[in-house]
Amino acid sequence: MAIKLHRCPFTFVHSGMDHCYRVQKALDDQGISYEVVKEPGLPRSRRKDVERLSGQRLLPVIEFEDGSVYREESDDMAATIRGGQLDSKRAVTGA
Secondary structure, eight states: OOEEEEEOSOTTOOSTTOHHHHHHHHHHHTTOOEEEEEOOOSSGGGOHHHHHHHSSOOSOEEEOTTSOEEOOOHHHHHHHHHTTOGGGGSOOOOO
8 A cells, every 4th residue: 555645625726835735646646555645724723633643733744654653844755755755754653
């Protein structure tokens, strides 16, 4: 199963000003498979699934196959993806 990109519902916006699109474009540019999960726009209080997953309500959020999540500012997330470092953001498990 591919990773999940939790993003705003405005998938028709394709500009650098859209934080979610920046991350989605980086995933596309790197050829990383993902599933888009459209989360509620505003108010942020409606983002219960995002809050349950990540402990906060901001988007975008990447959910890995193992259930761990990755969230930073969108520019940082895009740079991590383009730098080939996305896997390093998975939660480390073990004793």
